[in-house]
Amino acid sequence: MxxxxxxxxxxxxxxxxxxxxxxxxxxxxxxxxxxxxxxxxxxxxxxxxxxxxxxxxxxxxxxxxxxxxxxxxxxxxxxxxxxxxxxxxxxxxxxxxxxxxxxxxxxxxxxxxxxxxxxxxxxxxxxxxxxxxxxxxxxxxxxxxxxxxxxxxxxxxxxxPTLKEQTKIATFLSTVDTKIDELTQKHELLTDYKKGMMQQIFSQKLRFKADDGSDFEDWDDITLGEISSKSLAKNKDESISEVLTNSATQGVIKQSDYFERDIVTTSNLKGYYVVEIGDFVYNPRISSQAPVGPIKRNKQCLGVMSPLYTVFTTNKGDINYLEYFFESSIWHDYVKSVSNSGARHDRMNIKNQDFFDMPILYPCLAEQTKIANFLTVIDQKIDNVTEQIDHAKTWKKGLLQQMFV
Structure with a gap:
């Protein structure tokens, strides 16, 4: 009892x-x-x-x-x-x-x-x-x-308890679940809307205007190597112990936050690449979320990454625009075309030269910024709904701990 x-x-x-x-x-x-x-x-x-x-x-x-x-x-x-x-x-x-x-x-x-x-x-x-x-x-x-x-x-x-109390509890929790479901559906709709807008933007079906209402000039076709360089600095003195990883769903995060246990130790980090804040990282491991592997920007902290990753720094353009470009699938066909067909089934195998020959859709800087600002607003709405979902789930969990024996 x-x-x-x-x-x-x-x-x-x-x-x-x-x-x-x-x-x-x-x-x-x-x-x-x-x-x-x-x-x-x-x-x-x-x-x-x-x-x-x-x-x-x-x-x-x-x-x-x-x-x-x-x-x-x-x-x-x-x-x-x-x-x-x-x-x-x-x-x-x-x-x-x-x-x-x-x-x-x-x-x-x-x-x-x-x-x-x-x-x-x-x-x-x-x-x-x-x-x-x-x-x-x-x-x-x-x-x-x-x-x-x-x-x-x-x-x-x-x-x-009695059936009457069970029903009261069940009805209340059902109402909470309905609210969570509504927020989840809103999150899915916003996510789909963002995908649709990115498709229109990077196919150039949707173009932005200059502040004076005039059209921006045509987009350039440049290579990744023209606006970036590979980061070659290694952790030779082992002064950096924070190991990062690149997740298709979560982006660049601390390895300790991603895995249940550390899979490397501080005794074997000499050959790891140094990753500065703002650097981009390509993970060649493929998944259903990243069919050619993800390219994500490091927003976490100074850290190191395995040599299996490609780390590069951009030296031109709006970095937020480039982040959204890599979030799109517009570059996937190129990577598939230059990858080694003999590679492991779960990993792309691309030569450095081929990787940095990747074509980049490159509007003028002003249009890049407008595109990035537009997509950032959508992301902020998605993040806001995500926060509401997390808050509702945490609230429900707290209720359950007190409502059940």
Whole structure:
């Protein structure tokens, strides 16, 4: 028996302390044989996998199965308001949840917790999300990719109040989630708008005017080597110990902030390049976010980077414009055309000369500045919404710590 720190004033008394298996019926799904095409032909039955879970209501699934699969295999339909828990995938995946909006089936990597008329499914979902870290204590620590079992799910602790209080809590949290979803959608719309504007700008479908209303002159085609030089200074005396990395999503950041542990030590930094504030860094490692590797500007601090990176300093032009140019994809085709086809599959292999022969779209300085200022305003709006989302999530997390037992 226990009570939460924060509670709606009309409720009192202790919450019940139980286990999932004492309150709910729990089952798991199955995967139809993929070799049987009939199981996935004319498929219209939602089939939930761990990749469909986002700790919220499930609105769609990546895959569907056919009625034949449902009738011929151990896959079973699950009712609306079923709550899923991911059992496989390592510490980053186990315990992820999802709530069924409509009937669906699921695969064997999920535990399906059937709805109970005395328990709000959204309350259960919120409770499990709040306690997601607890699944680690149930994971098989001897395995490389820890997982949980149905037995673990059945024995997972579950504390709950009356249905009326559950519903009040669930309704309140649903309102908070709606606000976060609205902000997230606004963030996505602004991000898409920025991408669209960058496409128009760098294709020159959108041109800016001079302050007197006149047209700017045509853009020049120059090479990267004409406006920059490679930074060759190395950390020979090991006077700099801050190691930087270039992330496709986060830009140039401290390695200690990016990785869970330092992957280099201060004893092997002599051959690392010195990176000044304002320098650009090319990371040849490719990813879905950076198909030819990212070029980002160092705004962090003086640091050093692995020789695997290309560090360069610009000596001409508006540095903010150039940062947006490299954020675009306009230069990707060139890099693909000069990269070594025999390179590692996850890394571009480009000679220095070819890299610095990269063509740069180069308007006059005044238009560069107008472009940079325009895109900066959009970025500021995106950052503002990001801050609102972070604040809302932090506020919700604080509420959950006090509203649940």
């Amino acid at each position: 226990a009570t939460p720190k924060l509670r709606f004033k009309e409720f009192e008394g202790s919450w019940l302390t139980s286990k999932i298996g004492e309150v709910f019926e729990v089952t798991s799904g199955a995967t139809p044989l993929r070799s049987n095409k009939e199981f996935f032909k004319n498929a219209n039955i939602p089939w939930v996998k761990t990749t469909d879970l986002n700790n919220a209501v499930i609105t769609h699934t990546e895959e569907q199965i056919s009625k034949i699969a449902l009738e011929s295999t151990s896959v079973k339909m699950l009712p609306k308001d079923t709550v899923f828990v991911a059992m496989y995938g390592g510490f980053n995946q186990i315990g992820r949840t999802g709530l069924l909006l409509n009937e669906a089936a699921c695969n064997q990597a999920l535990s399906a917790i059937y709805p109970n008329e005395n328990i709000s499914s959204f309350f259960l979902l919120s409770y499990l999300n709040h306690n997601v870290k607890e699944w680690k204590t149930f994971a098989a620590s001897s395995r490389k990719d820890p997982n949980i079992t149905k037995k673990d799910v059945l024995s997972f602790p579950f504390n709950y």
